[in-house]
Amino acid sequence: MRKPRPISRAVALAAAGALVLAGCTAVDESGDGDTADGTETSATDEIQIGDGVTEEPCPEAVNPDTGCIYLGVLSDLTEGPFAALAVPIVDGQRAYWEQVNADGGIAGYEVDIDTYTRDTKYQAAEHAAAYQQIEPNILALAQTLGTVNTEAILPDMDAADIVGAPASWWSGYAFEENDFGLILENGYSYCTEAIVGLDWFAENHTAPESVAAVGYPGDYGGDSAAGVEKWAEANGIAAENVTVVPTGPNQVTGNQDAVVSAITEADPDVVVLAVGPAENAEIVGKLAAGGFTGRFMGSLPTWNPALLDSAAAPALTALYNHMSIGEQWDGESEGLAAMKETLDAPPPNGGYLIGWLMSYPMHAVLEQAAENGDLTRAGVRAAVPEVEVDYQGMSTNQSYNGNGKDIAVSAIKVFEPNAENPLGVVSLGDFFEGPTWDQVDYDQACVSTS
Amino acid sequence: MTTFITSVISGLGTGAVYGLLAVSFVIIFRATGVLNFAQPGLLIIGVFFCSYFAVTQGLPFYVSVVLAMLVAALVGIVSERVAIRPMVGRPVFAAALVTVGLFTILLIVAFRLFDSAARTINDPWQLEQVCLLASDTGCAIPVYHNTIARFVISMVVLGLLGWWLSRSRIGLAMRATSLDQEAALAQGIDVGRVFSLSWAIGGALAALAGILLAANGSVVQATDALFALVALPALILGGIDSLKGAVVGGLLIGLISSITSTYQPIYAPWLGPNFENVVPYLVMILVLLIRPYGLYGTKEVQRV
Numbered sequence: 001m002r003k004p005r006p007i008s009r010a011v012a013l014a015a016a017g018a019l020v021l022a023g024c025t026a027v028d029e030s031g032d033g034d035t036a037d038g039t040e041t042s043a044t045d046e047i048q049i050g051d052g053v054t055e056e057p058c059p060e061a062v063n064p065d066t067g068c069i070y071l072g073v074l075s076d077l078t079e080g081p082f083a084a085l086a087v088p089i090v091d092g093q094r095a096y097w098e099q100v101n102a103d104g105g106i107a108g109y110e111v112d113i114d115t116y117t118r119d120t121k122y123q124a125a126e127h128a129a130a131y132q133q134i135e136p137n138i139l140a141l142a143q144t145l146g147t148v149n150t151e152a153i154l155p156d157m158d159a160a161d162i163v164g165a166p167a168s169w170w171s172g173y174a175f176e177e178n179d180f181g182l183i184l185e186n187g188y189s190y191c192t193e194a195i196v197g198l199d200w201f202a203e204n205h206t207a208p209e210s211v212a213a214v215g216y217p218g219d220y221g222g223d224s225a226a227g228v229e230k231w232a233e234a235n236g237i238a239a240e241n242v243t244v245v246p247t248g249p250n251q252v253t254g255n256q257d258a259v260v261s262a263i264t265e266a267d268p269d270v271v272v273l274a275v276g277p278a279e280n281a282e283i284v285g286k287l288a289a290g291g292f293t294g295r296f297m298g299s300l301p302t303w304n305p306a307l308l309d310s311a312a313a314p315a316l317t318a319l320y321n322h323m324s325i326g327e328q329w330d331g332e333s334e335g336l337a338a339m340k341e342t343l344d345a346p347p348p349n350g351g352y353l354i355g356w357l358m359s360y361p362m363h364a365v366l367e368q369a370a371e372n373g374d375l376t377r378a379g380v381r382a383a384v385p386e387v388e389v390d391y392q393g394m395s396t397n398q399s400y401n402g403n404g405k406d407i408a409v410s411a412i413k414v415f416e417p418n419a420e421n422p423l424g425v426v427s428l429g430d431f432f433e434g435p436t437w438d439q440v441d442y443d444q445a446c447v448s449t450s
Numbered sequence: 451m452t453t454f455i456t457s458v459i460s461g462l463g464t465g466a467v468y469g470l471l472a473v474s475f476v477i478i479f480r481a482t483g484v485l486n487f488a489q490p491g492l493l494i495i496g497v498f499f500c501s502y503f504a505v506t507q508g509l510p511f512y513v514s515v516v517l518a519m520l521v522a523a524l525v526g527i528v529s530e531r532v533a534i535r536p537m538v539g540r541p542v543f544a545a546a547l548v549t550v551g552l553f554t555i556l557l558i559v560a561f562r563l564f565d566s567a568a569r570t571i572n573d574p575w576q577l578e579q580v581c582l583l584a585s586d587t588g589c590a591i592p593v594y595h596n597t598i599a600r601f602v603i604s605m606v607v608l609g610l611l612g613w614w615l616s617r618s619r620i621g622l623a624m625r626a627t628s629l630d631q632e633a634a635l636a637q638g639i640d641v642g643r644v645f646s647l648s649w650a651i652g653g654a655l656a657a658l659a660g661i662l663l664a665a666n667g668s669v670v671q672a673t674d675a676l677f678a679l680v681a682l683p684a685l686i687l688g689g690i691d692s693l694k695g696a697v698v699g700g701l702l703i704g705l706i707s708s709i710t711s712t713y714q715p716i717y718a719p720w721l722g723p724n725f726e727n728v729v730p731y732l733v734m735i736l737v738l739l740i741r742p743y744g745l746y747g748t749k750e751v752q753r754v
Contacts, residue, residue, distance in 0.1 A: 079557040081673045084566045217723045245715075246723030251677040253727060254464040254704070255666060258711035261456060277568055281668035289577045291588045304669065306568035309505075311576035311667035348567040 047107060050376035052139030058112040062101045067109040069366065069375070071097075071142035072134045073117040074149070075167065080122030081249065085301065085351040086145055089167055090117065092355020093142055095342040100363060107370035113142045120145070124152040135160055140380055142362055143167050143355075147219035147449050150183070157182050161377035163384060165362050167354070169193070169300065169325070170219040171226075172445030174408045181384060184361035186354075187325025187395050188409045190220055190299055191446035192437070194227025194272050195234075196412045197297045197323045199434020201270050202235075204414075205295060208269035210241035214259055214283065215274030215299070217246045219449045224274035224299050226446035234439040243268055249276050260286045263294075272297045277304035284320055285312030296320045304349050305424030308417060322415040322425050324350070326357050326395035329422040333393025335360075346422030353394075353423075361389045361398065396431055404444075410437045452583060452590040457712040458705060459582075463597035465704015466604035467659050471681035472688060472696035473608055474655035480628035480691050481648030483542050487549040488529060489656045491556020494675035496522035496657020497664050498560060501569040511574055515661055519654040525556070526653025527646045535645065560672045568669035575599050577667035600662045607658065608697055611651070615693070624648060628691070683730035687737050689747020698745060703730045 049055075049067070058068035073093070076086040093113060101110040116138050118130035127149035131141075135156070141164030144150045150166050157164060158180040171189035172178035179185075188196070194213070202208060213228040215221020225244045232242045243266040247259050256279050263271060264287065271287075273280050273296055280302040287294075296319055303322045307313065327336050329346060339356045347353075368383035369375050385401035396411040411433050415425035471489065478486045499521040503514035533552050537545040575595035582591040615621035626634040627644045635641050656678060663677055664670035684703040688695025711726035718725075743749045 078561055079554060081676075083561055084564065084568070084671050084673070087566050248724045248727055249673070250663070250666070250668075251674045252680065253711070253724075254467070254663070254677070254680065254707065255460065257460040257708070258457075258726070261453065261712060262715070265453075276671075278666075278668045278671060278674070282666050285577045285667045286594070289579055290592055304568045306570065306669050309570045310669050311570075315577075348565060351566070 046373065047370055048374045048376055048379065050139075050378075052137060052377070053109065053375050058101075058110045059115060060112070061110050063105070063110065066105050069106065069109045069111045070116055070138050071111060071113045071140055071362070072131075072138040073113050073143045074120045074127050074130055074134075074141065074153075075117070075143055075145045076122040077117075077119035078121065080120075082122055082145065085349060085354075086167065088347050088349060088351030089145075089355035089358070090143065091347070092339070092352035092357075093359050094355075095339070095352075096356045096359035096363075097142075099338065099342065106363075106366050107375075109370075109375070111366070120149060122146055122149065124149050128152045128156075131156065135162065138162070139375070139377060140164060140362065140366075142359065147172075151178075151449060154178075154180060154182065161381045163362075163365060163377075163380050165358050167358065168219060169223075170445065170449065171223050171408075171442075171447070172219070172449065174442070175403050175445060178445060181400070182381065184365060184384065184389075184400065186358040186361055186389075186398070188412060189227075189446070190223040190274060191227035191230070192408060192410055192442075193299055193323050193412055194224045194274075194297075195231045195436055195440060196410055196432065196434045197272060197321075197414070198228065198231040198235075198270065199436050200323075200412065200414050200432050201295070201297055201321070203434070204428070206269065207235075209237065210243075210266070210268040211237060212243040212245065212263055212266055212268040212271045212294075213274070214245045214247060214263065214271055216248060219447065220299075220301070221246065221274035222447040223445075224272060228272050230440045230446070231436050234436045241268070247275060247279065250278055250282070256282045256286070259283050260290065263287055264290055264292060267292070268294050270295050270297060272299070273302050274299040275302055277302060277307055280320075281307045281310050281312035281316065285310070285315045288312075288315030288319060294319075298322045300324055303425065305422070308419045308424045313417070313419070317417045317419075320417060321428070322417070324413045324415065325409075326353065326391065326413060327393070328353065328413070328415060328425050328427065330426050331394065333391075335392030335394035338392070339394075350423055357391060357394050360391050360394075361387070361400075364389045404442045405437075408442060410434075452585075453712060454709075455582070456591050456593075457708045459591075459593050460597060461705035461708025462701060463594075463600040463704070464708065465684075465701040466601040467662050467700070468681050468684045468704050469608060469697040469700025470604045470655055470659040470662070471678055472684040472700045473611070473693055474652040474659065475681060475685050476691060476693055476696045477624075477655070478648050478652040481624055481644050482530075482534065482545070483628075484534065484537075484545045484549060485690070486649075486652060487546065488552035488556055489652065489681075490675040490678035491553050491560065492522050492526055492529075492653040493656040493660035493678045494560040494672055495525055495556060495563070496653070497571065497660040497670055497674070498563045498569070498672075500657070500661045500664075501571045501670070504572040505570060511572055514571075515658065518661065519657045522653040522657035523650035524653075526649035526651075529556075529653075530646055530649035534649070535642065557672070557675055560675060564672040568671045570669055571661060571664050573599075573661075573665035575665055575667075594667075596662075596665045596667065599665065603658070603662060607655070608693075611655075612693055620644075620647065680730065683734035685744075686734045687744055689744030691748050692744065692746035695744050695746030703733065706730065706733060 116134040120127040145167040147170040171191040173185040213225035411431040418426040500518035578595040581589035684699035688699025
């Protein structure tokens with residue numbers, strides 16, 4: 001199977017013409033043939049393709065003369081805990097690839113993410129089973145949601161050379177010992193977010209003398225709490241002035257009263273939250289009602305515009321800042337403008353933006369692989385360290401050639417609640433990078449996921 | 451001491467909702483012999499419709515609560531008629547599995563209804579609080595209005611329900627059906643009607659529990675349905691067929707969880723984070739080992 005690229009075809013014709021003129025016979029195309037790994041070889045000016053790529057058009061092809069690249073999506077689409085966020089993420093990704101296809105696709109191939117989209121309900125076992133089911137037919141994973149779920153399939157991804165874009169922001173993805181160089185993370189990690197977020201707080205509010213971290217243990221809240229502890233250590237905050245309060249979602253704990261009691265007692269200057277939106281509002285609202293005078297920095301998943309309809313809205317507006325990997329609705333970048341063109345109305349939450357944004361790395365890697373003439377899985381994997389992802393201004397550029405600080409993004413966007421804006425937040429300046437990042441060790445994952 | 455009292459008050463509020471949920475399980479179990487795993491679905495559908503009536507339609511909160519309970523009751527009746535009634539005569543285990551499927555269906559419906567959005571229910575308690583004991587720095591023992599509401603409303607509803615079931619002919623029919631369905635049929639009791647009624651009551655109670663949970667000054671999402679499953683330890687602790695046991699079990703589990711979440715991080719941090727979420731299930735396992743029929747459940751006697 002092979003498909004010539006338009007540019008390559010022109011070059012081939014020109015070369016053939018030159019050879020004819022030089023008295024040679026023709027371009028030698030006899031190199032085509034099957035190889036042991038199941039791919040097909042081709043002339044050097046043609047793209048080599050393999051599993052997950054067909055010469056036949058995609059089921060919903062814009063141009064029936066193109067081939068098709070099949071990408072898998074393993075997400076939480078019906079009854080899992082992150083379905084409310086994951087569904088718009090998939091919608092955003094779908095819109096992104098529809099735009100790519102409408103613009104001609106990638107080197108003569110359109111991209112399909114619908115055929116192999118599976119609902120894995122945020123369960124590692126379901127995730128692994130669905131992966132096994134779709135793996136023979138995909139080139140890469142456009143989305144693998146959840147760190148633990150992704151870790152469950154990483155050894156198999158490694159064996160099959162499947163590159164994937166995660167819908168999670170664990171610090172461990174910056175290290176090849178964890179992700180085998182297969183994970184195309186987008187933006188910062190929760191650990192980095194907390195470190196840089198506290199720098200932003202110190203610069204824009206007051207240098208805190210006491211800090212607290214509230215979150216779900218593990219790759220989300222645990223990673224964020226580790227970042228808070230790293231920041232405190234680097235800035236000379238005594239251990240007794242650092243409070244870490246683990247909690248769980250309300251459907252498990254019933255309420256956040258224990259968190260409220262713990263924070264009231266510790267009385268920190270700033271609390272970094274890594275919980276869900278409902279828990280965020282309850283914690284901020286109850287603490288404010290109880291006279292708490294500190295402030296809150298909320299991690300990426302803590303926000304939902306509906307919070308501004310809740311009783312906690314005044315407290316959130318007064319005391320809360322939201323952190324994000326990229327622009328929100330009020331952004332002015334080229335990428336965001338392109339995304340808005342795909343929508344008739346603002347989406348229900350920030351998931352759509354995440355889905356759009358997280359598609360850039362995969363797009364860049366596929367373009368690079370095609371440019372290298374190798375759209376096989378191995379070719380895509382080999383292209384990962386070669387790219388520098390340009391998010392068209394939606395986020396800061398990102399690369400994957402290295403480990404730790406070599407590749408970790410350390411820029412955050414900070415917002416404040418604003419009911420006038422779609423998605424309920426308004427930006428407080430450009431991307432921010434703080435001084436503490438350079439002082440902390442980042443040579444392994446901030447927290448393990450087990 | 452003030453921390454302890456605050457923790458107890460919070461635990462009683464949450465425990466009362468656990469009790470409400472546990473009773474919703476018991477009502478259906480006593481009538482049909484089936485442990486209804488679809489209760490989380492009924493809970494979240496009730497919450498959605500409360501939000502729909504109170505926020506989208508602008509109806510008064512208490513009217514919205516009643517309407518939402520009626521919707522959940524109706525969904526319960528339809529579910530029973532369509533999915534459970536055909537299972538009469540089949541092994542109870544098979545019927546329980548059908549309720550698992552029903553749970554999945556209702557949850558997916560709830561996700562479609564919520565449409566990826568978080569919702570509020572416009573409750574009157576919001577984040578208001580009263581101060582039971584003032585201190586130099588402010589309030590030593592604050593009590594949220596929603597905590598009081600959870601406890602009072604749950605206890606009043608459960609009290610009225612218990613009174614009605616013990617005094618009314620319908621209640622008598624339900625008790626007769628729970629004892630022996632064939633004998634009840636022979637006595638002219640419409641067992642099918644009792645089944646429907648038990649699902650209706652179970653659905654309405656689950657909806658009310660969900661609404662009280664959502665009344666925390668924050669937002670509610672479809673995933674909050676899973677809260678209903680936390681009532682299972684309360685159910686086992688009290689006894690799976692005992693209304694009184696369900697209430698006591700709910701309150702005990704609420705108290706144990708709350709006190710654990712307050713003191714375990716201080717005195718036993720080595721147990722790890724969120725240990726309070728594990729405690730109810732440890733209690734459940736302990737009860738199953740020592741007293742399998744629970745505190746007030748019927749001791750099963752089998753001839754061998």
